[in-house]
Amino acid sequence: MTLLSKILVAPSLVLLLSSSLYSQVSYSIKTDSLSEAIMKIAKIAKLPFAVDKNILKGKKANPIKNIEGLEQALKALLKGSGLKAVISNNTIVIVKIKANNSSSTLEDVEVIEHANNNTENSSSYTIASMSTATKLNLSLKETPQSIKVLTNQKIKDNNINSFEDVAAATAGINMQKYYMTNNKIYSRGFKVDYYQVDGIPTTYNNQGQESLIIYDRVEIVRGANGLTSGAGNPAASINYVKKRATSKDFKGSLELEVGSWNAYGTSVDLSSGLNEEGSIRGRIIASYKQNDSFIDNYNEDENTIYTAFEADLGDNTLLSLTFSKQEFNNENFTGAGLPIYFSDGSRANFDKSSNFGGDDAYHYFETISASAKLEHVFNNEAKVTANYSYIKKDIDEVRFWERSSFPNITTGNLTLSEAWNDLEERETHAVDIYSSLPFTLGNRNHELVAGLMYSRDKTKGEWYIGGNPLTSSVYNWNNTTTTPTYTSDGTYANETEQLGIYSVAKFSLADDLKLILGTRVSTWKYNEDNEYFTFKNNITPFAGIVYDLNEQHSVYTSYTNIFKPQTKNKDINGDALDPKEGNSYEVGLKSSFFDDSLNSAISLFRIEQDKLAVKDGSNVVLSTSDQAYKLAEGVVSKGIEIEVSGEINDNWNVDFGLSHYSAKDEEGKVIVTNEAKTQITLSTKYTLNKLSLGAGINWQSKFYETAKNPSTSKNERIYQESYYLVNIMGKYDLKDDLSLQVNVNNLFDKEYYSNIFYGARYRYGDPRNITMKLNYTF
Numbered sequence: 052m053t054l055l056s057k058i059l060v061a062p063s064l065v066l067l068l069s070s071s072l073y074s075q076v077s078y079s080i081k082t083d084s085l086s087e088a089i090m091k092i093a094k095i096a097k098l099p100f101a102v103d104k105n106i107l108k109g110k111k112a113n114p115i116k117n118i119e120g121l122e123q124a125l126k127a128l129l130k131g132s133g134l135k136a137v138i139s140n141n142t143i144v145i146v147k148i149k150a151n152n153s154s155s156t157l158e159d160v161e162v163i164e165h166a167n168n169n170t171e172n173s174s175s176y177t178i179a180s181m182s183t184a185t186k187l188n189l190s191l192k193e194t195p196q197s198i199k200v201l202t203n204q205k206i207k208d209n210n211i212n213s214f215e216d217v218a219a220a221t222a223g224i225n226m227q228k229y230y231m232t233n234n235k236i237y238s239r240g241f242k243v244d245y246y247q248v249d250g251i252p253t254t255y256n257n258q259g260q261e262s263l264i265i266y267d268r269v270e271i272v273r274g275a276n277g278l279t280s281g282a283g284n285p286a287a288s289i290n291y292v293k294k295r296a297t298s299k300d301f302k303g304s305l306e307l308e309v310g311s312w313n314a315y316g317t318s319v320d321l322s323s324g325l326n327e328e329g330s331i332r333g334r335i336i337a338s339y340k341q342n343d344s345f346i347d348n349y350n351e352d353e354n355t356i357y358t359a360f361e362a363d364l365g366d367n368t369l370l371s372l373t374f375s376k377q378e379f380n381n382e383n384f385t386g387a388g389l390p391i392y393f394s395d396g397s398r399a400n401f402d403k404s405s406n407f408g409g410d411d412a413y414h415y416f417e418t419i420s421a422s423a424k425l426e427h428v429f430n431n432e433a434k435v436t437a438n439y440s441y442i443k444k445d446i447d448e449v450r451f452w453e454r455s456s457f458p459n460i461t462t463g464n465l466t467l468s469e470a471w472n473d474l475e476e477r478e479t480h481a482v483d484i485y486s487s488l489p490f491t492l493g494n495r496n497h498e499l500v501a502g503l504m505y506s507r508d509k510t511k512g513e514w515y516i517g518g519n520p521l522t523s524s525v526y527n528w529n530n531t532t533t534t535p536t537y538t539s540d541g542t543y544a545n546e547t548e549q550l551g552i553y554s555v556a557k558f559s560l561a562d563d564l565k566l567i568l569g570t571r572v573s574t575w576k577y578n579e580d581n582e583y584f585t586f587k588n589n590i591t592p593f594a595g596i597v598y599d600l601n602e603q604h605s606v607y608t609s610y611t612n613i614f615k616p617q618t619k620n621k622d623i624n625g626d627a628l629d630p631k632e633g634n635s636y637e638v639g640l641k642s643s644f645f646d647d648s649l650n651s652a653i654s655l656f657r658i659e660q661d662k663l664a665v666k667d668g669s670n671v672v673l674s675t676s677d678q679a680y681k682l683a684e685g686v687v688s689k690g691i692e693i694e695v696s697g698e699i700n701d702n703w704n705v706d707f708g709l710s711h712y713s714a715k716d717e718e719g720k721v722i723v724t725n726e727a728k729t730q731i732t733l734s735t736k737y738t739l740n741k742l743s744l745g746a747g748i749n750w751q752s753k754f755y756e757t758a759k760n761p762s763t764s765k766n767e768r769i770y771q772e773s774y775y776l777v778n779i780m781g782k783y784d785l786k787d788d789l790s791l792q793v794n795v796n797n798l799f800d801k802e803y804y805s806n807i808f809y810g811a812r813y814r815y816g817d818p819r820n821i822t823m824k825l826n827y828t829f
Contacts, residue, residue, distance in 0.1 A: 078124035079116045088112035088128055090646060093143050094602075096121050097496055097559070099190040099647075101179035102145035103172065106134065138432065142168065142180050142188055169295060170202040170268045176704045177650045177697035178202060183250060183270040183290040185555050185567060185593070186279055186485060186500045192641045195567060195595030195607035197273040197654035197692045199223075205696075205706060206263060208736050208745055208780060210794040210822055214261050217269055217289070219749060220734075223692055223710030224271070224287065225726040227806045228814055229388070232260055232381055232414050238273060238287040239658060240688045240714030240723045244615075245272075245280040245288035249422060251440045251481045252280045252549075254508050260379045260416055264318060264338050265357040267294045273692060274656055275611045275635040277591040278569050281504065281549045285613050285635045285658045285688075293373055293422075294336070296359040298322040299329025304828045308340070311820035316340030318355075330363040345818050347406040348383035348530065371424040381414040383530070387454035388812035390465070390525075391769055394457040396762025401525065403802065403815035407465060409451035409521050409532035417445045431489075438483040446475040446512075451521050451532065454676075454809045457761050463524035470535050475512035481505070485553075501554040511544040545579040545619075555593065563599035567609075577618050586630065589614050608638040613660060620664040620680040621672045628682055633660030649697035649705070656712075658688040665722050668766075669759050669810050678809075685717025702739065706747075708732045725807055727751035727773075734778070741784040750775040756807035769813070771804040776816075788829060794822045 078095055080088045086107045093100040098121075110132050118124045125136040125143070137144040168178055168188075178200045182188045191198060199221055201211065211220055218226035218236055225237040236243040236255075246255045263269075270292060275285035301323040308316040318338035325331040334357075341352040357375040364370055385408040389401045419442070426436040451467040458465035485502020518535025555569030571591040577584040595609035613633040620628045639654035663686045670679040690712025698704055711729040714722050734747030755768045777799055782792040797819045805816035 078118050078121070080112065080124075080128060081114050082112060085110040085112040085128075085132060086646070089143070089145060092121075092124060092128060096143070098138075098143055099180040099188075099193075100143040100145065101168065101173075103174075106145070106147055110134075169297065170200075170204065171294065173202065174204050174704070175648065175698055176202055176205050176706050177648070178268070178270075179647070181270050183247065183279070183288060184272045184276065185569060185595075186250075186487075186502070186553075187498060187555060187557050187567070189557070190647075191650045191652070192605050192643055193565065193597055194641075195597050195609040195639075196276075196637060197639065197652065197656065197694070199271040199273070199694055199708065200696070201269040201271075203267055204704070205734075206266075206268070207792075208704070208743075208782075209734060209747065209778070210780070210792075210796075210824075212263055214255070214263075216263070220732060221271060222694075222708030222730040222732045223273060223712075225730075227726065227808065229806065229808055232379070232384070232416065236286075236289075237723070237726055239285065239656065239690065239712050240726075241284040241286035241658075241663075243284065243286040243289060245276050245283045245286070247280065247288060247290035248420070248440060248442075249293055249424070249438070250279075250290060251422075251438050251483050252504065252506055253440065253442060253479055253481060254477075260353070260377075261291075261418070262338070262340075262353060262355050262377055263291075264355055265293055265336055265375055266291045268292050273654075274637060274658070275613050277573075277611060277614065278553060278555060278571050278593045281506075281551050281571070281573055282575050282586075282589070282615050284615055284631075285633065285660065294334065294357075294359065295371065296322060296332040296334035296361045298334070299324040299332060302829065304826060306824055306826045308822065308824045310342065310822035312343040312345060314340070314342035314822070332361045334359040345404055345815075345820075346385060347404050347528075348408075348410065349381070349385060349406060350383065351379065351381040353380075354378045365427075367428045367430070369424075369426050371422075371426075373420070373422045375418070375420050377418045379414075379416045381416075382412075383408060383410055384412040384414040384448070384450065387452045387809065388806070388814040390457045391758050391807070391811055391813055392457045392761050393460035394761055395460050396760045397460060399458070399525075403818065405525070405528070406530070407467070407523075407525060407528055408530060409449075409467065409470065410530045411470065411532045411534050412449050412451050413447075414449075415445075415447040419443045433489065434487040436483075436485055436487075438481075440479070440481040442477075442479045444475075444477040446473060448473045448475075455811050457811070458525045463526035464522055465525050467521040469516055469520050470518045470532070470537070471540075472515040472517070472537050473512060474515070475510065477508070477510045479506065479508045481507075495559040497556065497558050499554070499556045502552075504551045504553065505549070507546065507548045509544075509546045511542070513542045514540040516540040543580065545577065548574075548576040550574045565597040567593070567595040567597070569593040573614075575616055577616060579618065584616060584618050584627070586614075586616060603644065604640065604642045606638075606640050609636075611635050613658070617662075617664050617680075621677070622681060623667060623670050623673060623679040625673045625675075628664050628680060629662050631660055631662045631664065633658060633686075635659075645697075645699065649695070649699060651695040652693070654692045656688075656690060656692070658686075660686045660688070663716075663722065665716075668757075683716045683722055686714065686722055688712055688714035702737055704736045704745075706732070706734045725754055725756040727754050736780070743780075743782040745780040747778045748775055749778075754807075756810060758807075758810040769807050771807060774801055774803045776801055776803075788827060790826050792824045792826070796820050796822075 115127045180190045218224045227235045270290040272288040276288035303321040306318045320336045322334040336357040338355045343350045355377045360372040362370045385406045422440045428434045450471045453467045482505045488499045515537035517537035523529045551573040553571040558566040573589045575586045593611045597607045599605045616630045618627040635658045637656045641652045663683045664680040665683045667679040667681040693709040695707040729752040731750045736745035753773045755770045778796045780794045784790045800819040803816045804813045807813045
């Protein structure tokens, strides 16, 4: 059978089997409390549920007895309550009936995915279920991996606006900032390279920026996630889930923002049904922001436009389309941070506002994305989903930089290179087609997912060089430059293709025991400047077991393997390194409290990896200034992660995270030194009537970078000692539709290095800053 035949046959078999394997269950509920009744019916159905608890207050449940089928049971239970149920991707979602339908009886329970776990209309810091880890829509307690979800409420309360903010809010996620717009994210000692948008694997350009205004939430799966993402490091998978056009009625919001360093901005968010029935819906989000910086002369602005469209093509078929464009323009763009030393080998200690760059330096970044999703749910709850995603990123950047020279201590003179202009274009096409099948076997409910993923990522660019080196004194820096005439200094191009066929199943071995088995067969191709690499039929297995100790607590264990080509990492001779391989193990305890409003997890992990690329000291690749790498064998990363998130009661939100790991090679040598090994994050918010007050603290352990003293040529350790940052927020509802929110970050104005890099440079983290937002909803 050909590969194409296998691809087409697998999802088809799922659908053919669904009609004979699905069965009904009988439901009987006696309790008067509607909230308790929904919990009981969800437990019988073995499905998670999602509901805003405010809409259940004071409502009574209709007693039901021996009613066949979940849909009919929910219909009878909710009759006359003004509520209805939506079975959304194997999750029971309770929503209000529109007012103009209140006099009519509730018809069939909808089995379409309008809800899709959206967190926009929830005040919680947790979520009922997610599918990023395995494609199975599982509750957090059922997922046999360490996970973190930043809900829409958490994003708003903590004023999380960027990828950098996501990392700061998540224990175990390290962001290293190189240039002003160049960030690298690490977890468990490895670089994060699993990224998804709406569950579709994509790439993140380290030189790029992204606004979170278009996203509903961020789902993070720590560790290896090759089953759903393909080849990658065992660090973490970060899934950004877009906002959707779900409202049948016209509604919107307008927000005005001001803040430190001359920051100001505005945004508008409009949603509406586009026909009388509301079966066609649209949404548009537009925003503009501008700000200076604590760094001299640096400023940036961003523009975002986002549109979403949804159409119910039938009772059980949904079409979703999105389009977005984001522009970021950074002027007086600084290069490679601040020098660690003077040329005589003495330590430098520059003011955090210092900017040793040229006034013609800039960084322009544009992202255009479009997506289409078609999903159909059959009457037996089998589902077929087809996704397509397109992302185009353009960079136009001019740098004046020098990352290894040092200023003269007497004159202060520091010489930067001539101007470098980088023009880069990156396009990503991705397709994900899969089917989900609930079935019964041995009088138990199970689920199978099977599908295909394909992605192609193509990058091309050209370097230009022009002008003269810039020399000035760091004691009185003059950034004046003359716009040069550029000449080409070379081109580059690369293309990555991945094709994967995957399947995963959840088996209910007993009422309290679940087994999850999956596998992925992948082909990976890479071409850089006509140098080709191909790895075929790589198999990625996954296995997980979840055992319920009782209704509140469960224990789990999971295993998967690791495969990651690392052709972009070169040794000192310029040769690509071999692919890294290994295994990932995890075990943990998960719990839920207060009617599943609060979730907690304790996870222990061990990652065994060979052929890991590590920095080869201060060596560079032959005939370049690029960092050289070498292979480390027998690398083991192990540690613990703790998460607690959700609501203690209707007024009190909490979010706590702790992460600790160590990563060493077979000789016991630490493989990563320039990131914190231990991180703790804690934030909480309490709401009393119209006033909400919140506070948070982020702590991390010390880290160091090995630097070569320019005078003695000896290696020295440059430390950032452990530090903590305190953030506070307050929100007051001036009216039902008008609120004012103030966030203060780094309340005590701590001075710290956000990164030490290249063995020669450092960068300060943000000092104290304030943001104030006025939000009007209608």
